[in-house]
Structure formats: C-alpha cells, structure tokens
Amino acid sequence: MTLNPVVEEVTQRIIARSKPGRGAYLDLIDRARDEGVHRPNLSCGNLAHGFAASGDDKPAIRGGKTMNIGIVTAYNEMLSAHQPYGRYPEQIKIFAREKGATAQVAGGVPAMCDGVTQGQPGMELSLFSRDVIAMATSVALSHGMFEGAVLLGICDKIVPGLLIGALRFGHLPMILIPAGPMPSGLANKEKIRVRQLYAEGKVGKKELLEAESASYHGAGTCTFYGTANSNQMMMEMMGLHMPGASFVNPGQKLRQELTRAAVHRVTEIGWAAGGTDTAEEDYRALGHCIDEKAIVNAAVGLLATGGSTNHVIHIPAIARAAGIIIDWDDLDALSKVVPLITSIYPNGTGDVNHFAAAGGMPFVIRELVNAGLAHDDIRTVYGTSLSDGAREPRLDEQGALHFDAPPETSLDDSMLRPVSAPFQPEGGMKLLTGNLGRATIKVSAVASERWTIEAPARIFTRQEDVVTAFKAGELDGDAVIVVRFQGPAANGMPELHKLTPSLGVLQDRGHKIAFVTDGRMSGASGKVPAAIHVSPEAHHGGPLAKLRDGDMVRVCAHSGVLEALVDRAEWDARDNVAPPPPEQGVGRELFAMMRRFADPAEKGGSAMLSEAGL
Incomplete structure (x- = not known):
C-alpha cells in the first residue's frame, strides 16, 4: 500500500x-x-x-x-x-x-x-x-x-x-x-455518574468509595x-x-x-x-x-x-x-x-x-x-x-x-471500525494557537457542538480553589476556567483530573464550559473541551500570566484557535502576574533543580534531556 x-x-x-x-x-x-x-x-x-x-x-x-x-x-x-x-x-x-x-x-x-x-x-x-x-x-x-x-x-x-x-x-x-x-469492573459511565453526584453533594464518601472500588478492583x-x-x-x-x-x-x-x-x-x-x-x-x-x-x-x-x-x-x-x-x-x-x-x-x-x-x-x-x-x-x-x-x-x-490473523471485520463496530468507516474523519487531538500560546486539545471524547467555546475567564492558580468556588456556587454560568502556573517550571506540571467531575456538572447544567491550563489533564480526559499544556507556561512569562478575570476567551478546535479577545494595545500594555512561591512538602522541594531546568511542554517537559544536550 x-x-x-x-x-x-x-x-x-x-x-x-x-x-x-x-x-x-x-x-x-x-x-x-x-x-x-x-x-x-x-x-x-x-x-x-x-x-x-x-x-x-x-x-x-x-x-x-x-x-x-x-x-x-x-x-x-x-x-x-x-x-x-x-x-x-x-x-x-x-x-x-x-x-x-x-x-x-x-x-x-x-x-x-x-x-x-x-x-x-x-x-x-x-x-x-x-x-x-x-x-x-x-x-x-x-x-x-x-x-x-x-x-x-x-x-x-x-x-x-x-x-x-x-x-x-x-x-x-x-x-x-x-x-x-x-x-472489567463497574461500567465507566456509572463510575462517572457517581463521581458527579458526589461533586454535587448528592451522595456521600461511602457511596463514592464503593463505586471506585468496584471499578478498580x-x-x-x-x-x-x-x-x-x-x-x-x-x-x-x-x-x-x-x-x-x-x-x-x-x-x-x-x-x-x-x-x-x-x-x-x-x-x-x-x-x-x-x-x-x-x-x-x-x-x-x-x-x-x-x-x-x-x-x-x-x-x-x-x-x-x-x-x-x-x-x-x-x-x-x-x-x-x-x-x-x-x-x-x-x-x-x-x-x-x-x-x-x-x-x-x-x-x-x-x-x-x-x-x-x-x-x-x-x-x-x-x-x-x-x-x-x-x-x-x-x-x-x-x-x-x-x-x-x-x-x-x-x-x-x-x-x-x-x-x-485478526478478524476480517470488527467484532464490535461500537468499539472498533475500519479506516473506511471511522468514528471521526480526523484524529483525536488538535493543536491550538493564538495570543495565549500553543496548546493541545483532545476532541475524540468531546461533542462537536462543544468544540467552540467563547466565554469569560475565571482564573485560578490552584485546582483546590476551583473546587471551592464550584461548591460555593460561584461558577454557575458560562466560563472558561483557567488554572495557570501549573507548567513544568512552576510546580512539575501535575494532572488536574480532580476537576473533571465539577466541570462535567457545570456542562451538564447547560453552561458553556471550557478548561485552559499550562498543566496537564488526565489521559482519561473526557467530555469537557480542555486546552492543556499551554506553552510558554505562565511561570516563564507566558501569556496566560496576562489574562484577567472577565476577559473573553475563545477556544475553538474547529479553527485551531486559543485566544483572549482583548484589544491588542491593552493586551500589550499589561504586566504579567507574578508566579506564586513553590509549595513545600511531600518531597516537592527535592525536585527544585528539575523545575529550574525543565524544558517547555512541547519539547517533552524534561530537565534531564535539556541538561544532557539532547
């Protein structure tokens, strides 16, 4: 061929x-x-x-x-x-x-x-x-x-x-x-349903642990x-x-x-x-x-x-x-x-x-x-x-x-299809670019009608603060949730999958929701459009550090755009927000050298490869 x-x-x-x-x-x-x-x-x-x-x-x-x-x-x-x-x-x-x-x-x-x-x-x-x-x-x-x-x-x-x-x-x-x-254990949809119910306070920790234990068993x-x-x-x-x-x-x-x-x-x-x-x-x-x-x-x-x-x-x-x-x-x-x-x-x-x-x-x-x-x-x-x-x-x-040899045809076309009859004509990921930097978005699990979100930014520097705002009812509307200072140099680029249930609940309530971060999302990222790995990261003066609460942000997987809809002159005149001090404990201080020398996400987010001259 x-x-x-x-x-x-x-x-x-x-x-x-x-x-x-x-x-x-x-x-x-x-x-x-x-x-x-x-x-x-x-x-x-x-x-x-x-x-x-x-x-x-x-x-x-x-x-x-x-x-x-x-x-x-x-x-x-x-x-x-x-x-x-x-x-x-x-x-x-x-x-x-x-x-x-x-x-x-x-x-x-x-x-x-x-x-x-x-x-x-x-x-x-x-x-x-x-x-x-x-x-x-x-x-x-x-x-x-x-x-x-x-x-x-x-x-x-x-x-x-x-x-x-x-x-x-x-x-x-x-x-x-x-x-x-x-x-296989508990069906994944049931696991997610219980997680979202827990996020809304409709079931307790006992029910959540039972569901998780039946899934990871x-x-x-x-x-x-x-x-x-x-x-x-x-x-x-x-x-x-x-x-x-x-x-x-x-x-x-x-x-x-x-x-x-x-x-x-x-x-x-x-x-x-x-x-x-x-x-x-x-x-x-x-x-x-x-x-x-x-x-x-x-x-x-x-x-x-x-x-x-x-x-x-x-x-x-x-x-x-x-x-x-x-x-x-x-x-x-x-x-x-x-x-x-x-x-x-x-x-x-x-x-x-x-x-x-x-x-x-x-x-x-x-x-x-x-x-x-x-x-x-x-x-x-x-x-x-x-x-x-x-x-x-x-x-x-x-x-x-x-x-x-494998079967001539898929034994379950709800799971697996030939190239001639795919689930989508293009692959599961796209590159986004714009005045907020370069980012990755996974679209394979996102409904196409949610590939474009334009909404005011709500900005956080800790994922815990997003959960607190959600529980307090402060995110009850269209929003682009931004969690910045999450890149390799800032704090080691953690996954922010803990936010998935809360964001999923907001989307299910009918709000236009997107997520933007210079950190990572889980490999199991799901139905909420998420522009992740934003590079350059905010800690290194990336444009996410210029963003302010209320700025209109456009995330569009159709056109490959990630941008703040802010007047160019105003945008250029803005100062970057200073990064927060690094957290201590759980051995995080031992990784300070790696944070200092870490490459951008697009090069792999490694300190070792950079210092080895690779």
Whole structure:
C-alpha cells in the first residue's frame, strides 16, 4: 500500500530536522557496541561482584559465552498494573535458561500511581518521576553485565522513562513486557455518574468509595483508555512488544507464554559480544528499532485510537533520547489525515477489554498499514515488518503459543471500525494557537457542538480553589476556567483530573464550559473541551500570566484557535502576574533543580534531556 502523502511528508521533515542529532546518536550506540563497557572487558573483581549471588547461573555468567539478560523492573505492590511483576524475574530466569541464557534483575525503578496521587500534592512529582525512572534505568544497565534486557513497566511515566533511559544503551536488544489490564469492573459511565453526584453533594464518601472500588478492583492496568493503556498501544505500533501482548489479563496462561516468547526472542536478536552465543545475523538493537518511522507510527496510533494527551509530551521526549525531533505541528498535520477508528472509554462506553475482544491492536495495525497511514517497513523486535505484529496470540490444545490473523471485520463496530468507516474523519487531538500560546486539545471524547467555546475567564492558580468556588456556587454560568502556573517550571506540571467531575456538572447544567491550563489533564480526559499544556507556561512569562478575570476567551478546535479577545494595545500594555512561591512538602522541594531546568511542554517537559544536550 502506498504511504499517505502527508504521513510521508511529515516523516521526511522529521528525518531532515533530526539528521544531526540522529547521526550523533547512532554513532554513540555504535561506539557503545564496539568499545563500551561489556562483560568480557570487566576486571576479575568487577565480574566477581556481578555474579557473586547468582546461584546456579554463576558458571554460565562467569564463562561469558551466553547472553545475560538484564531485567529492569517497575514492580511494586501499590500499583495494580505493576503488582503482577513480583514473580516475573523468577519466571524470566527460567525462560532464559530454556535458551541457554541467563538473567539477572539489573535494578528497579520507581513507579508512582497518578490514580493515587490525583488531586494530591504528590502529583507534582509525577512528570519528573519520568526523568528519575530514566536515570534509574541507566544506573541499572551501567554495569556492563548484560548483552540484552527486558523492561517491565506499563503505566503513565514508567514506559516513557524506561525507554528514555534504555535508549542510552541503545546498542542492546530489548523488549518491553506488559502484564495486562485488570478484568472489567463497574461500567465507566456509572463510575462517572457517581463521581458527579458526589461533586454535587448528592451522595456521600461511602457511596463514592464503593463505586471506585468496584471499578478498580484487582491486579492489572485500569481498564479505561488513559496513559497506561496508550503506552501499550504505542509499544505495539513501534514493534517493541510481542504481537498482541498488550491487553491479555494478568494470571492467564497466555500471559505467561507471551512473557516466555519475549525472553526467548531477546536471546535471538543480540550480537556476539566477547564470544557470547547470540544470533549476530539478526541483531536488533533498541536504538535501531526506535527510528523516525517508529516514532511516527506511535503518533499515528495515538491519533487513530484517541489516546492519552500525555503522549504529546512523552513522544517528543522519547524521540529526543534517540536523537529525533518531533513537534506539535507534526502531530497536528498527522491528525488531519489519520481517522479515529476506536471508541474506548472515555471516548466511548467500552473499556480496553472490550476493545481487545473486538479485534484490538492486531486489527488496528492491519487497518493503518493497509490504509498507508503507518510505516510497515520498521525494524520490529519480532519480524520483518509492523504487519508481522498484526496477529492475535492464542494457545493451542497443547498449550503452545500461536499467532493468528485478526478478524476480517470488527467484532464490535461500537468499539472498533475500519479506516473506511471511522468514528471521526480526523484524529483525536488538535493543536491550538493564538495570543495565549500553543496548546493541545483532545476532541475524540468531546461533542462537536462543544468544540467552540467563547466565554469569560475565571482564573485560578490552584485546582483546590476551583473546587471551592464550584461548591460555593460561584461558577454557575458560562466560563472558561483557567488554572495557570501549573507548567513544568512552576510546580512539575501535575494532572488536574480532580476537576473533571465539577466541570462535567457545570456542562451538564447547560453552561458553556471550557478548561485552559499550562498543566496537564488526565489521559482519561473526557467530555469537557480542555486546552492543556499551554506553552510558554505562565511561570516563564507566558501569556496566560496576562489574562484577567472577565476577559473573553475563545477556544475553538474547529479553527485551531486559543485566544483572549482583548484589544491588542491593552493586551500589550499589561504586566504579567507574578508566579506564586513553590509549595513545600511531600518531597516537592527535592525536585527544585528539575523545575529550574525543565524544558517547555512541547519539547517533552524534561530537565534531564535539556541538561544532557539532547
């Protein structure tokens, strides 16, 4: 299939723009392969430390003739999505031995849960936890003990952080291993109904906790299509998972066999470092797999599935770690030609389990490739093309893993449709520009009649103050709710999803409501039009700092406009409001350095990448 001309044009300009950085990156990983720190080059003391506690694997690691796989794990027991990883290392070691290889836990990375910290002070650590994860991944892989790696992580900042850190060791073959979503619980619409009733004071905390507990009820990712599950989609679109691995529930035999297949595959795509027995002819380094085409595929998948807005920050950051530059203009151009072909909550009613049952990622990949919207000729971890990943995993009667073609047609066209009959002709996100800056808006869950809102601004600097004003009845009318000083430099760019029920109630009362912020909204952003990630941020003198209560503001996803309807002379004459002092406590003061050096949202909102010269 001929590639869509816009997809081709965007890809080529990314390649041209990235040429210096990509060239330097490829040179870096080539040198790391040929001259870097490797097990055969370690001193006797180095090596003895590395295998001292390896038990039965000690002779093989000491001998240096077989691959040793590093395991970087985000396991903890507080995240439902990561709790299943507790037993994975022992399984991975067994699976590695089946191929004559060994495996060691190289290190752990922190994994915070935005669901637990949502609306709490700890959320101000969330975005920068991605940088911490990347640095922890680098520490784990820095010992030179490994010829390959598997990355155990799923949720919001964890997958981007793992990739950013792992790309510094991009000469190694690596595969990401998911653990799958929890089974479906309370219907998402019912959960939202109870949340809004609670916001209005019509039900109490007991009823709210019952609803939340019925929704988030077991091991696995949350089942809505937020950042965690968007991460899994992107890994499949980039060819970094085993085919169809994303949405198989934890605890199933199929889940375990997909993990086995991933470990076996890592042993087959390495290189003969110092005499190790690896498949030199099928060498697939992570840094070669993640190239410009793979990054474009991730963006196309995001748009086609109505994925998380957080990825307009994460995709540029991951790309930079591989020497690639992608910006919001690229995403906006792609959104104009990539149709929305899924309807997963919050865009629709069903969750990721229903999506997977309808055909899931194998169906999506096949549709996008056949329509010329995704690059088929990428270097995946499993085959010769992305199309090789358009397969559904299953177990035969003997329990052996097989991969089948996806259904010819969607098994539920309320969840999943072909490119020829999409839910919307364009992708799920748009770029807004104007005298208030550049912003992202997710429209896949917003009714088209609400794509344009023109209303007076109500301005806040803390999300708690919005909730207080709502409860006091002070927001009973049309309004553009503005929460500023929420960018990376101001307070770490927290998600402001706590405001969703209140804003939803105001909209349901018939008011014209929009939300504008230089912070983030949840990956599960829903029905209220929200212009987010406004850049430059108010803390750095961005125009949101000029806005005043009562100014008319226009948010229009149809025309891509975000502007204050204020006379130009008056606007230019205004002084910026001074930023509030940073909050203390919950470790926020420890992240002051990151706030000081943070990049703008469009470059990824990272302090680490900027200071590394990436």
